Amino acid sequence: MGNSSVKAQAATEVTEAATNEGLKKGIAEFYDESSGVWESVWGDHMHHGFYEPGTTASLSDHRTAQIRMIEEALSFAGVSDDPIKKPKTIVDVGCGIGGSSRYLAKKYGAQCQGITLSPVQAQRAQALAAAEDALQQPFPDGQFDLVWSMESGEHMPEKAKFVSELARVAAPGATLIIVTWCHRNLSPSEDSLKPDEINLLNKICNAYYLPAWCSAADYVNIAKSLSLENIKTADWSENVAPFWPAVIRSAFTWQGFTSLLQSGWKTIKGALVMPLMIEGYKKNLIKFAIITCRKPE
Template sequence: MIGFYTLGIVAIVLAIGIAWYLLVPRRYQSSDSVANSYDQWTDDGILEFYWGEHIHLGHYGSPPRRKDFIAAKIDFVHEMVRWGGLDKLPPGTTVLDVGCGIGGSSRILAKDYGFAVTAVTISPQQVQRARELTPEGVDATFQVDDAMALSFPDASFDVVWSIEAGPHMPDKAVFAKELMRVVKPGGVLVVADWNQRDDRQNPLNFWEKPVMQQLLDQWSHPAFSSIEGFSELLAETGEVVSADWTQQTLPSWLDSIWQGVARPQGLIRFGVSGFIKSLREVPTLLLMRLAFGAGLCRFGMFRAVRNGGEAATTRSEEVKVSAK
């Protein structure tokens, strides 16, 4: 009897989670809808509990190997620093972290590399939590700002850094221009982002369209750019190198789901409502794994050096088209 009772409870919880997922999408409406989503994720603490201070994917090497989920995220930041050539810059280099989350990357940039970091996010709750997590003496400051209309003057920073913020931007051309606008001439922009396959050359097919729509609707994304398309936008004001880190980051999706199994204390900490909230994210995480594994989505890396008005160029360092 106990077994049937338990199975019944599990079935009810699953049904509630799936119904919530299907009936209450979090579609992009404005920057406010993005801010509200991140405010809620920050307030309840569930995302931080399972994902740690870094609300982005991890780097598992090439070829990928087994890693602790949180360690892989920290490794990602250091790999991005090296790939972008930022490890060669001196202490005191000014950095703007656009879409900083709760400040995990900002603190590493400040503590491990000695950079002077200014970090912005659209979410007031993320700013508050980032400040709480940042020890005194760490040169990282946090403020609310809109990446589509940054409040800083032109040419303000030696480096502009952004991880996985682009999908929330409704106009990728404006986003690219804003990022490059606040970079000093000769300065560096380094971006890591979720991208879709370039559908100008290979349009989405009958199954890819509904999958992509769910990926947009569930996490307040207006659209994904392609690696090629975003590189072209950056090239209007800089020299661009792009790379594809899909394989290096791919294990993150299933690892993120596994956290709920490996850390059952979360059920005690957040209760049944927290469990249902977590369960609600599983279909999207599985769709992300499907999309990135099948070539519908790609993890793009971008490095742009702002020029002084000279003709810009683009080149691909290790981009691999893996559409299937």
């Protein structure tokens, strides 16, 4: 009996490892294909823009909105501009092609290191010589004053391990900022999402190489379990609502259309499910959340 349970556990661990490796490979290949398209149309900030609710986003103001997203996140977390208190060492987990990394480094005069699964992105950003895994970061404990993760948490298969790694590399007193896609918080009477909600998320997962989704409340509980302090969260779904329609419109420009055709099937498949992201937001299923906290001194 004991031996069979050990074998079952080992088999499960092997399956999970294989699944995680498949996810990492898919994520890397997806961004290897799509990063050039994104940069040519939208620029070097590979994340949502922050807009006034109810407005219409356009290509002409996307960069301003993406910069505003960074600034709103820093403000929400209470990151200081004071020369004495401002961060001096920063890690950008899921750095893309380094847009946020360069912005943060310039803003604070700080040393900023980026980490990404995509070798193409790593080379483009010149962030690291080799791609690394955000669930096992190549940094010692307590190295960074600001730990920044802009739209990378949704790609992490083990959310608790992901946040634990962010906390591990954070210096005492450091601020952690996670901006990520989540599903809605479950009500006290719910054990899980509804079947049609799970079906919609699965379609998005298949296109974007995402593991199972979690809620902002799940992130808060993980932060509490790690004894992190000053935990705050907010739902910015309304502020990013104009983003996906603008991305879809950009795909129908001549530059966007030709770039998509040249990029590869993974990028095209990702473009085809963009309307599902809009549907998820409209149904209040998909949430764009920020979670910030502080490592105890």
